[in-house]
Amino acid sequence: MDKDKKIIMIVIFAVVLALIIGTVIVKATGDNESIGELMRDAVLHETNKISLFGLKDVNPGLISAFTVTGILFVFSLIVRIFVIPKFKMVPGRFQLLLESLVGFFDNLAKLNSPHRNKFLGAYIFAAGVYIFTGTVFELFGIQVITTRGASIALPAPLADINGAVMIGCLSYLIILSGGIAGNKLKGVVRTLKEFSLPVSMSFRLFGALLSGALVTELVYHYIHLSYGLPVLVGILFTLLHALIQTYVLTMLTSLFYGEVSEPSHKIK
Amino acid sequence: MSVPLNINLQQILIHLLNFVILFAVLYFFLYDPVKKFMDNRIQYYQDIDEQAKQNLQEAENTKKEYLRKLNCVDNEIEEKRQAAYKKISENTAESMLLAKQKAESIISDARKKAEDEHNKILEQAQDEIADMVVAATEKIVLKSGTSESYEQFLAAAERSENNE
Numbered sequence: 001m002d003k004d005k006k007i008i009m010i011v012i013f014a015v016v017l018a019l020i021i022g023t024v025i026v027k028a029t030g031d032n033e034s035i036g037e038l039m040r041d042a043v044l045h046e047t048n049k050i051s052l053f054g055l056k057d058v059n060p061g062l063i064s065a066f067t068v069t070g071i072l073f074v075f076s077l078i079v080r081i082f083v084i085p086k087f088k089m090v091p092g093r094f095q096l097l098l099e100s101l102v103g104f105f106d107n108l109a110k111l112n113s114p115h116r117n118k119f120l121g122a123y124i125f126a127a128g129v130y131i132f133t134g135t136v137f138e139l140f141g142i143q144v145i146t147t148r149g150a151s152i153a154l155p156a157p158l159a160d161i162n163g164a165v166m167i168g169c170l171s172y173l174i175i176l177s178g179g180i181a182g183n184k185l186k187g188v189v190r191t192l193k194e195f196s197l198p199v200s201m202s203f204r205l206f207g208a209l210l211s212g213a214l215v216t217e218l219v220y221h222y223i224h225l226s227y228g229l230p231v232l233v234g235i236l237f238t239l240l241h242a243l244i245q246t247y248v249l250t251m252l253t254s255l256f257y258g259e260v261s262e263p264s265h266k267i268k
Numbered sequence: 269m270s271v272p273l274n275i276n277l278q279q280i281l282i283h284l285l286n287f288v289i290l291f292a293v294l295y296f297f298l299y300d301p302v303k304k305f306m307d308n309r310i311q312y313y314q315d316i317d318e319q320a321k322q323n324l325q326e327a328e329n330t331k332k333e334y335l336r337k338l339n340c341v342d343n344e345i346e347e348k349r350q351a352a353y354k355k356i357s358e359n360t361a362e363s364m365l366l367a368k369q370k371a372e373s374i375i376s377d378a379r380k381k382a383e384d385e386h387n388k389i390l391e392q393a394q395d396e397i398a399d400m401v402v403a404a405t406e407k408i409v410l411k412s413g414t415s416e417s418y419e420q421f422l423a424a425a426e427r428s429e430n431n432e
Contacts, residue, residue, distance in 0.1 A: 076297035102302040126291040166283040
């Protein structure tokens with residue numbers, strides 16, 4: 001190991017040691033919520049509200065949703081202006097990443113709904129990107145001030161029950177639209193047969209993301225769990241369930257969409 | 269009536285509005301342009317593939333045509349060879365016939381000539397014999413000088429005539 005690397009290692013080690021000592025010495029300030037109150041608020045959003053431009057107090061998840069949309073808007077705009085016009089026939093790494101992403105959702109739509117899939121592909125792409133980015137977003141722990149003056153980290157947009165209900169019901173409506181477009185009244189009947197779908201999709205998503213948030217809250221609440229463990233719980237679990245929930249919702253939506261939009265075959 | 273889990277319809281609609289905006293942004297800025305590019309690329313390579321297949325088909329057809337022509341040339345050569353062989357055979361037969369006729373004519377002429385020669389030699393020989401007989405007779409007559417000799421001569425001449 002050369003001299004420069006040794007110096008860097010020593011500096012990193014010193015910083016980590018100083019942070020560990022600092023976390024032990026410095027006492028937490030602000031209102032000391034119990035873990036029970038924290039978890040109850042994460043589920044019901046009764047106490048910690050954020051002011052939406054002074055118009056209304058909303059759940060933190062809605063602010064997260066706006067932030068995620070803003071981030072994706074800027075990212076998409078930059079990609080559209082600076083990257084896509086320079087696309088090559090033999091793709092580079094970033095182009096390959098974008099093409100794989102679009103190709104994955106497009107193929108998922110074509111595979112599960114071979115008869116009608118153009119709109120479905122675009123929808124599951126948007127939903128998939130939103131769920132994944134929104135879930136990973138909670139890792140950044142962006143701080144906001146609640147209406148009570150406390151500081152909280154922004155959660156995943158879909159850890160808010162309203163966001164999860166929105167995406168679950170919207171997916172159901174998209175499936176219904178596929179049924180109408182493919183089979184008219186028969187499609188409506190087929191979709192209505194799956195009446196539990198919006199509830200199951202909404203609460204599956206809400207439950208999965210909320211459980212991630214609760215486990216993270218639990219880990220960070222106790223000082224002795226905050227060393228090393230967040231690397232596993234906070235990052236790996238979040239990434240894993242971001243991928244799983246993205247796949248589950250998009251796959252279910254495309255599967256049901258394909259089922260209700262499939263042309264009915266007359267029995268001879 | 270309170271909704272379980274504090275579900276708020278207004279916030280659901282705001283979430284929906286947010287997602288619709290996000291959907292539009294992602295569709296127009298990312299999904300559609302990238303998909304169009306990918307579709308165009310697929311089309312481009314399909315066209316190239318189609319063109320290559322077409323060229324291959326044309327090459328196959330050309331090859332078949334050349335092979336067909338090559339086979340025709342071989343057949344033509346074979347026909348011409350056979351015609352030439354036939355002509356040569358006919359010419360040979362004709363030549364042989366002429367040669368045979370000529371040979372027969374030569375032999376016939378030779379035979380005739382030989383016979384004439386033979387007859388001529390025979391006549392000469394007879395003449396010579398007759399001369400020799402006359403000469404001998406004259407000698408005998410001259411030696412004997414009698415009628416007896418004369419009678420002998422006549423008898424000899426008669427024998428000679430009978431023999432002939």
